[in-house]
Amino acid sequence: xxxxxxxxxxxxxxxxxxxxxxxxxxxxxxxxxxxxxxxxxxxxxxxxxxxxxxxxxxxxxxxxxxxxxxxxxxxxxxxxxxxxxxxxxxxxxxxxxxxxxxxxxxxxxxxxxxxxxxxxxxxxxxxxxxxxxxxxxxxxxxxxxxxxxxxxxxxxxxxxxxxxxxxxxxxxxxxxxxxxxxxxxxxxxxxxxxxxxxxxxxxxxxxxxxxxxxxxxxxxxxxxxxxxxxxxxxxxxxxxxxxxxxxxxxxxxxxxxxxxxxxxxxxxxxxxxxxxxxxxxxxxxxxxxxxxxxxxxxxxxxxxxxxxxxxxxxxxxxxxxxxxxxxxxxxxxxxxxxxxxxxxxxxxxxxxxxxxxxxxxxxx
Amino acid sequence: xxxxxxxxxxxxxxxxxxxxxxxxxxxxxxxxxxxxxxxxxxxxxxxxxxxxxxxxxxxxxxxxxxxxxxxxxxxxxxxxxxxxxxxxxxxxxxxxxxxxxxxxxxxxxxxxxxxxxxxxxxxxxxxxxxxxxxxxxxxxxxxxxxxxxxxxxxxxxxxxxxxxxxxxxxxxxxxxxxxxxxxxxxxxxxxxxxxxxxxxxxxxxxxxxxxxxxxxxxxxxxxxxxxxxxxxxxxxxxxxxxxxxxxxxxxxxxxxxxxxxxxxxxxxxxxxxxxxxxxxxxxxxxxxxxxxxxxxxxxxxxxxxxxxxxxxxxxxxxxxxxxxxxxxxxxxxxxxxxxxxxxxxxxxxxxxxxxxxxxxxxxx
Ligand SMILES: CC(C)[C@H](C(=O)O)[C@@H](O)C(=O)O
Ligand SMILES: CC(C)[C@H](C(=O)O)[C@@H](O)C(=O)O
Numbered sequence: 191x192x193x194x195x196x197x198x199x200x201x202x203x204x205x206x207x208x209x210x211x212x213x214x215x216x217x218x219x220x221x222x223x224x225x226x227x228x229x230x231x232x233x234x235x236x237x238x239x240x241x242x243x244x245x246x247x248x249x250x251x252x253x254x255x256x257x258x259x260x261x262x263x264x265x266x267x268x269x270x271x272x273x274x275x276x277x278x279x280x281x282x283x284x285x286x287x288x289x290x291x292x293x294x295x296x297x298x299x300x301x302x303x304x305x306x307x308x309x310x311x312x313x314x315x316x317x318x319x320x321x322x323x324x325x326x327x328x329x330x331x332x333x334x335x336x337x338x339x340x341x342x343x344x345x346x347x348x349x350x351x352x353x354x355x356x357x358x359x360x361x362x363x364x365x366x367x368x369x370x371x372x373x374x375x376x377x378x379x380x381x382x383x384x385x386x387x388x389x390x391x392x393x394x395x396x397x398x399x400x401x402x403x404x405x406x407x408x409x410x411x412x413x414x415x416x417x418x419x420x421x422x423x424x425x426x427x428x429x430x431x432x433x434x435x436x437x438x439x440x441x442x443x444x445x446x447x448x449x450x451x452x453x454x455x456x457x458x459x460x461x462x463x464x465x466x467x468x469x470x471x472x473x474x475x476x477x478x479x480x481x482x483x484x485x486x487x488x489x490x491x492x493x494x495x496x497x498x499x500x501x502x503x504x505x506x507x508x509x510x511x512x513x514x515x516x517x518x519x520x521x522x523x524x525x526x527x528x529x530x531x532x533x534x535x536x537x538x539x540x541x542x543x544x545x546x547x548x549x550x551x552x553x554x
Numbered sequence: 555x556x557x558x559x560x561x562x563x564x565x566x567x568x569x570x571x572x573x574x575x576x577x578x579x580x581x582x583x584x585x586x587x588x589x590x591x592x593x594x595x596x597x598x599x600x601x602x603x604x605x606x607x608x609x610x611x612x613x614x615x616x617x618x619x620x621x622x623x624x625x626x627x628x629x630x631x632x633x634x635x636x637x638x639x640x641x642x643x644x645x646x647x648x649x650x651x652x653x654x655x656x657x658x659x660x661x662x663x664x665x666x667x668x669x670x671x672x673x674x675x676x677x678x679x680x681x682x683x684x685x686x687x688x689x690x691x692x693x694x695x696x697x698x699x700x701x702x703x704x705x706x707x708x709x710x711x712x713x714x715x716x717x718x719x720x721x722x723x724x725x726x727x728x729x730x731x732x733x734x735x736x737x738x739x740x741x742x743x744x745x746x747x748x749x750x751x752x753x754x755x756x757x758x759x760x761x762x763x764x765x766x767x768x769x770x771x772x773x774x775x776x777x778x779x780x781x782x783x784x785x786x787x788x789x790x791x792x793x794x795x796x797x798x799x800x801x802x803x804x805x806x807x808x809x810x811x812x813x814x815x816x817x818x819x820x821x822x823x824x825x826x827x828x829x830x831x832x833x834x835x836x837x838x839x840x841x842x843x844x845x846x847x848x849x850x851x852x853x854x855x856x857x858x859x860x861x862x863x864x865x866x867x868x869x870x871x872x873x874x875x876x877x878x879x880x881x882x883x884x885x886x887x888x889x890x891x892x893x894x895x896x897x898x899x900x901x902x903x904x905x906x907x908x909x910x911x912x913x914x915x916x917x918x
Pocket of ligand 2: 386
């Protein structure tokens with residue numbers, strides 16, 4: 191039994207649908223595994239805008255602070271696209287990351303054997319792929335000041351953003367990457383544009399210093415971001431852990447996810463710094479977005495949300511065995527030939543969101 | 555006959571080797587086509603550092619200004635990697651772009667039928683691919699001020715870069731993209747992070763204004779940069795012209811090039827604004843870099859440099875017929891089964907740089 195508090199934020203689009211299937215797994219665990227969580231549900235994104243006028247109400251931030259872990263769905267949709275910049279659903283995610291200090295966004299790109307054919311890449315290039323992107327997520331150009339659109343003396347507009355990183359910000363996310371690499375294949379590829387950017391020059395220097403001082407046993411490789419995009423698409427299996435800034439990490443992790451061909455399968459985690467007691471804030475979410483085009487149709491793939499929950503069980507609650515149960519159940523359902531539309535293949539059975547959820551619970 | 559001045563800047567690594575093959579084509583044209591250029595050769599990159607202590611000496615900038623077009627090789631190599639930031643070979647390219655006002659970098663990603671198998675993507679996804687990336691190349695985070703690494707009050711370092719775009723900078727490169735689209739499949743995908751960046755918000759607004767005022771007949775689509783990376787790798791044929799900032803254009807154009815699988819085949823052009831007489835500065839260069847690992851071995855693929863020269867003939871000198879001759883010669887050599895190492899396929903004949911160059915001249 192456990193007295194951990196789990197905050198669930200379904201959000202918009204397919205978020206609530208896929209979260210419903212995770213709820214079934216939680217109920218199953220309540221009954222069968224005698225792990226009981228204190229589950230709290232909150233509002234974020236467009237859903238929060240409608241109910242409370244803000245994409246991330248203070249009550250949600252407070253609930254996230256109080257929780258032992260946050261399971262996040264997805265936010266956004268065309269109905270909120272015309273809102274002013276500072277009121278949009280996406281701000282919900284950004285505020286949670288920033289206010290909870292969730293600086294390390296971990297995005298695995300894994301190709302399950304059953305789905306090697308789903309990739310747009312030739313199967314040989316991606317079979318067995320298992321890489322992890324560590325993206326800095328509370329700094330860089332997403333938050334740097336000054337930023338804004340101003341009118342110049344000649345009456346014309348000018349848009350400004352600032353990419354800024356301190357050495358401490360770089361060092362702490364680098365440590366997360368090196369730590370992870372030690373538990374994997376022991377290699378970190380750090381990505382920057384040190385040839386044209388000053389923050390990139392500092393990035394490369396600090397990552398090198400942390401490596402030398404604390405992780406000399408891990409292999410470190412530096413790569414320009416443009417080259418990394420090339421290499422990801424031509425020889426993805428050369429990578430183990432890729433470390434990048436908020437902006438490069440965003441683009442490269444989406445690219446890595448896309449090349450698995452099964453976005454609907456990929457979870458992610460965003461971690462804060464551990465406190466004195468080793469407790470750290472953490473938010474788990476699928477890589478896929480709110481997919482407004484298929485929302486409400488019951489066809490979305492709940493696996494990424496399910497695997498995000500498994501990551502949460504393992505990393506935040508230390509429930510390795512329960513996490514493995516969920517992961518294995520998902521794999522067995524796929525091996526059994528069931529597929530949602532996004533990962534449909536010839537000869538398989540196409541099913542909807544809730545049938546997939548049921549099948550996973552049945553495998554448990 | 556022509557009295558155009560052509561400045562040739564071979565640069566470093568494989569640059570001089572592949573440029574030598576272009577020289578043969580120029581000689582052939584001198585003899586057979588009675589188009590004579592005034593060919594001038596200059597120094598750039600590491601070669602210029604060694605000879606004159608600067609990656610882009612004033613004499614090179616002056617020669618580039620005076621020339622009707624510049625044919626550029628590639629710069630950089632490990633022997634210059636330890637130089638201070640502001641003395642490295644790459645600065646040679648940046649200074650030429652900036653001083654000549656070459657703001658529109660055009661990078662086609664084309665898959666020739668003979669090479670569809672070379673891609674890491676499944677052949678069906680790339681066969682017939684023909685997209686064009688228009689990258690802004692004199693603004694944005696590559697040049698914005700303030701920039702630098704400073705020491706803060708607490709003694710720690712901080713790295714800063716500024717992404718800044720004026721509406722005029724955005725509008726002029728958008729016009730290049732829309733103009734090109736009209737001659738192609740009439741669609742522009744403009745890429746930004748308008749959801750998190752202020753310069754991205756202005757980018758999207760200005761591109762929309764230019765579209766509405768001057769190019770309403772062209773289809774305009776806006777896409778986030780992370781999503782564009784995904785889409786490029788999963789369904790590249792949906793694109794015609796992709797328009798992006800200096801940074802996004804850099805990463806996405808390299809990605810697009812990589813997915814053709816034949817980097818050694820891709821040319822590019824960087825154009826300035828036309829003056830009153832319609833004359834514009836222009837620099838042509840292969841997408842591939844200096845490839846120090848294979849430099850001097852006689853195995854580099856000269857096709858991208860050759861096709862860059864063909865682009866130059868067409869766009870800067872108006873010699874469409876001669877350009878087509880060169881392009882067809884390259885295609886016929888490939889169709890005949892000759893391959894350099896980078897594009898080698900089973901059943902083909904592997905040849906080196908100069909045999910490829912000779913074969914192209916023979917086809918002419
Ligand atoms: C929703 C958006 C602000 C976000 C980002 O750009 O960080 C998303 O793309 C992501 O990657 O989590
Ligand atoms: C050499 C370097 C400065 C350059 C850039 O980043 O612009 C290169 O990557 C390119 O794309 O032309």
